[in-house]
Amino acid sequence: MKTQNSKLTSHFPQLTAYLLLLTTTYLFFFCSQASAADSCQECHRALEGARGKVVEEFSHDVHALRGLSCADCHGGDPKDPEMTAMDPQKGFRGPIVRSQIPQLCGSCHGDAAYMRRFNPNLPTDQYTKYLVSQHGKLLAQGDQKVAVCTSCHGAHGIRSKTDPLSPVFLTNAPKTCAKCHANAEYMKDYKIPTNQFTEYHRSVHGQALLERGDRAAPACHSCHGSHDAARPNMSAIGNICAQCHALSRDLFARSPHKSAHDRMGLPECEVCHGNHFIQKTSDAMLGTGNEAVCMQCHEAGSKGFQIAHAMKGSIEELKTSLSEAESVVLKAERIGMNVDEAKYDLGQAKNTLTQARAYIHSFSDQEVTSIAEKGKEMAHKAHEGGHQAIEAFQFRRKGYWISALIIFLLILGLVLKIRDLEKRDHR
Amino acid sequence: MKGPPLRDRFDSFFKTRYSLESFSKLFKKEVPLHKHTFWYYLGGTTLFLIFVQIATGILLLVYYRPTAEGAFESVKFIMTKVEFGWLIRSVHVWSANFAIFSAFVHLLSAFFLRAYRKPRELTWVTGCFLFFILLGFGFTGYLLPWNTLSFFATKVGTEITAKVPLIGGLLSKILRGGEEIGDATLARFFSVHVAVLPLLLFFILGIHLAMIQIQGMSWPPAMPEEKKNRSLRFFPNFFLRDLVVWLFIFGIALSLSVYLPAELGQKADPFQPTPAGIRPEWYFLFMFQTLKLFPSYVGPLEGEVVAIALIGLAALGLILVPFLDVWSKRERFSPFLILGILGLLYVISMTVVALMAPGR
Numbered sequence: 001m002k003t004q005n006s007k008l009t010s011h012f013p014q015l016t017a018y019l020l021l022l023t024t025t026y027l028f029f030f031c032s033q034a035s036a037a038d039s040c041q042e043c044h045r046a047l048e049g050a051r052g053k054v055v056e057e058f059s060h061d062v063h064a065l066r067g068l069s070c071a072d073c074h075g076g077d078p079k080d081p082e083m084t085a086m087d088p089q090k091g092f093r094g095p096i097v098r099s100q101i102p103q104l105c106g107s108c109h110g111d112a113a114y115m116r117r118f119n120p121n122l123p124t125d126q127y128t129k130y131l132v133s134q135h136g137k138l139l140a141q142g143d144q145k146v147a148v149c150t151s152c153h154g155a156h157g158i159r160s161k162t163d164p165l166s167p168v169f170l171t172n173a174p175k176t177c178a179k180c181h182a183n184a185e186y187m188k189d190y191k192i193p194t195n196q197f198t199e200y201h202r203s204v205h206g207q208a209l210l211e212r213g214d215r216a217a218p219a220c221h222s223c224h225g226s227h228d229a230a231r232p233n234m235s236a237i238g239n240i241c242a243q244c245h246a247l248s249r250d251l252f253a254r255s256p257h258k259s260a261h262d263r264m265g266l267p268e269c270e271v272c273h274g275n276h277f278i279q280k281t282s283d284a285m286l287g288t289g290n291e292a293v294c295m296q297c298h299e300a301g302s303k304g305f306q307i308a309h310a311m312k313g314s315i316e317e318l319k320t321s322l323s324e325a326e327s328v329v330l331k332a333e334r335i336g337m338n339v340d341e342a343k344y345d346l347g348q349a350k351n352t353l354t355q356a357r358a359y360i361h362s363f364s365d366q367e368v369t370s371i372a373e374k375g376k377e378m379a380h381k382a383h384e385g386g387h388q389a390i391e392a393f394q395f396r397r398k399g400y401w402i403s404a405l406i407i408f409l410l411i412l413g414l415v416l417k418i419r420d421l422e423k424r425d426h427r
Numbered sequence: 428m429k430g431p432p433l434r435d436r437f438d439s440f441f442k443t444r445y446s447l448e449s450f451s452k453l454f455k456k457e458v459p460l461h462k463h464t465f466w467y468y469l470g471g472t473t474l475f476l477i478f479v480q481i482a483t484g485i486l487l488l489v490y491y492r493p494t495a496e497g498a499f500e501s502v503k504f505i506m507t508k509v510e511f512g513w514l515i516r517s518v519h520v521w522s523a524n525f526a527i528f529s530a531f532v533h534l535l536s537a538f539f540l541r542a543y544r545k546p547r548e549l550t551w552v553t554g555c556f557l558f559f560i561l562l563g564f565g566f567t568g569y570l571l572p573w574n575t576l577s578f579f580a581t582k583v584g585t586e587i588t589a590k591v592p593l594i595g596g597l598l599s600k601i602l603r604g605g606e607e608i609g610d611a612t613l614a615r616f617f618s619v620h621v622a623v624l625p626l627l628l629f630f631i632l633g634i635h636l637a638m639i640q641i642q643g644m645s646w647p648p649a650m651p652e653e654k655k656n657r658s659l660r661f662f663p664n665f666f667l668r669d670l671v672v673w674l675f676i677f678g679i680a681l682s683l684s685v686y687l688p689a690e691l692g693q694k695a696d697p698f699q700p701t702p703a704g705i706r707p708e709w710y711f712l713f714m715f716q717t718l719k720l721f722p723s724y725v726g727p728l729e730g731e732v733v734a735i736a737l738i739g740l741a742a743l744g745l746i747l748v749p750f751l752d753v754w755s756k757r758e759r760f761s762p763f764l765i766l767g768i769l770g771l772l773y774v775i776s777m778t779v780v781a782l783m784a785p786g787r
Contacts, residue, residue, distance in 0.1 A: 338506055338691065396685055400681065404678060407681070411671050
């Protein structure tokens with residue numbers, strides 16, 4: 001017994017330490033749980049309608065996922081479980097006034113040092129850009145209908161722009177713009193068209209992005225900007241299209257059309273290709289035909305008319321050469337000949353056609369004709385390759401039948417010889 | 428001044444220097460004449476096809492480059508640029524298939540006519556080896572064009588080799604020249620195809636033919652003695668008939684080469700995943716299908732290992748047939764006939780099942 005008591009006494013300091021450790025851990029855990037509780041969410045969860053729904057929306061909000069709370073935007077004391085949590089004395093701001101939303105968002109999103117904590121790659125110029133946007137300018141003038149941050153991104157359920165469920169995800173963005181810009185009733189005070197989305201949807205760009213999900217295709221913001229959204233400046237249109245169509249833009253910039261457009265205040269690419277309803281280009285747009293866009297400005301017999309006619313002629317000649325070469329090469333392939341080289345030449349010729357079509361933007365008949373001539377040479381080479389393959393095929397067939405005849409005659413001769421031999425043996 | 432005729436002078440030149448009696452026996456050989464004489468043509472046909480292979484193979488060697496970088500391009504060059512290159516390669520491919528088929532039927536006819544019985548046991552054994560060598564030619568030659576199909580079929584083939592009990596891993600490594608199929612594999616397959624196998628083939632073929640010359644051709648055991656009196660001179664009678672068959676076979680190979688020339692396919696890309704439906708050449712299909720029949724495990728052993736061990740045993744059994752078939756001396760019946768029929772049915776049915784499987 002004495003031994004047991006002495007053992008307990010000897011272990012007393014360790015036991016005390018264990019008890020202290022347990023108590024501290026429990027208190028720490030309990031306190032952190034208490035502080036984690038957000039009284040805003042606790043109360044709003046119990047409410048019906050929009051005021052209750054915000055809690056569910058906020059649960060997947062990109063801000064909530066990074067540890068921000070209601071109080072970071074609305075103020076107040078989320079640790080206070082009573083209604084006093086919404087005391088203005090505690091910084092509570094209540095619902096954010098629409099006109100103050102960009103400023104509020106910008107207070108964090110414009111702070112590079114603060115944003116670095118979450119994502120150092122995120123731009124911090126959205127608010128600055130917004131101020132110079134058409135939306136920002138009108139808001140400054142007191143227009144409460146214009147788009148603010150929440151109009152596009154949402155308020156309590158904001159998702160990253162890379163999230164396919166986000167309204168600003170690339171394939172969703174045009175529909176988000178269309179919410180206002182396609183609403184004739186909503187837009188009637190601004191006196192601007194409301195058919196942009198319908199036209200865009202039917203355009204080559206809209207079909208690529210919205211129907212085929214090709215995220216390389218441009219959406220509204222690709223040309224108009226997003227936070228700094230505005231109607232493009234006339235002189236900026238070429239630069240906007242050049243983001244993707246760089247070669248065409250460069251060729252245009254050094255063509256006689258550039259100075260003419262500048263002089264006349266014409267919107268460069270848009271004159272021939274349109275804006276929202278841009279269609280897939282066709283060779284019919286070139287030349288002097290009824291569908292040719294050149295004829296919009298150039299009169300019959302003028303220098304422009306002659307150049308358009310010459311460029312169209314070169315392109316058509318190349319297309320004819322290509323079509324003839326392709327039919328010969330395909331015929332050779334169909335009969336089982338290896339025409340890899342001819343197909344390569346044909347591919348090169350097709351590339352030249354693409355190049356010649358791009359060089360139309362130089363508006364130089366000499367440049368287009370020079371490229372088309374190279375293409376015709378390649379097409380001719382492919383044609384020759386296909387033709388030789390067909391000739392080789394015919395030679396093989398003829399040679400085969402001659403060989404087959406020789407083999408047959410040899411067999412016949414042998415059979416006769418065997419008969420003769422066996423007759424002699426019998427005798 | 429008129430001396431003896433040129434032919435006599437020519438004969439006397441050799442006769443005075445060499446003993447030509449044994450050589451002239453070749454021309455005096457007799458071929459048994461009976462209702463199964465047709466099967467005797469198959470040995471000669473296989474030999475003829477082997478010579479076609481040698482001739483076309485030598486021509487292909489002129490342009491072929493045995494490197495992973497150049498193999499496909501060189502075959503493409505042969506098929507598109509070299510005069511009659513397409514014909515030479517196509518005949519080589521078709522003739523290879525015919526040679527294996529012809530050798531297989533020759534083996535079957537020798538089996539069912541029980542030509543392996545005493546005293547021709549070693550003729551049978553060498554014949555089996557020759558058949559395996561032809562299969563080796565097929566396996567190694569298939570990779571040489573270095574196209575997608577041949578590359579992955581060889582990959583699968585060498586993976587199967589790795590399952591051979593005890594020595595599989597080593598065997599697969601030796602075949603591949605490393606862990607993966609690459610330049611080293613192609614170099615090995617090429618040297619085996621054009622040097623090792625031809626040497627082996629000539630050596631064993633020499634023995635095989637010498638034995639036939641020494642022992643003559645076998646009469647079927649079921650034939651009554653009194654009927655074993657009809658025969659045909661090998662030269663020129665049977666040889667001329669042989670020529671007819673060879674010309675006919677060559678004509679078929681030529682027709683197929685013109686109307687169904689050998690395909691080139693796409694160049695092998697080792698970084699691509701194995702395409703669906705990859706399977707070996709038709710003569711390996713029954714083995715490929717056999718591997719599929721086995722479950723993952725048979726007791727403690729891997730199913731594929733058991734299957735390969737059984738195929739190996741069957742091959743060994745085939746070689747040893749003359750020594751195992753103790754009934755072969757009997758005139759009418761041997762249980763090996765039943766075994767042979769069952770084996771043949773198995774090979775045919777497995778090949779058909781594999782051919783009908785969805786894939787290519």
